[in-house]
Amino acid sequence: MVKAIWQDTIVAESDATVMVEGNHYFPRASLNDEYFSPNTKTSFCGWKGTANYLDVEVAGSRNEAAAWYYADPLPKATHIKDYVAFWNGVRVTE
DSSP states (O other), X not given: OEEEEETTEEEEEESOOEEETTEEEEEGGGBOGGXXXXXXXXXXXXXXXXXXXXXXXXXXXEEEEEEEEOSSOOGGGXXXXXXXXXXXXXXXXX
């Protein structure tokens, strides 16, 4: 079971993550929605497409743009559509 942890709270947990470039991508349904809110930040990857971001917030502590996903990935990355990855201090453990 892979877990994403922020502020000692499990914000996502799944046994069906997908590894891409060293990052675990969690199925969107495995996120605990109460800890996430949209962020307007985007970035672009040449083979995955435009990434959208989510803020992670636990007990009043906000980690801006700490999660990302590809809502409309390019053809080589369609296997991570509806999957979310983490960075910026969110600990991912196996």
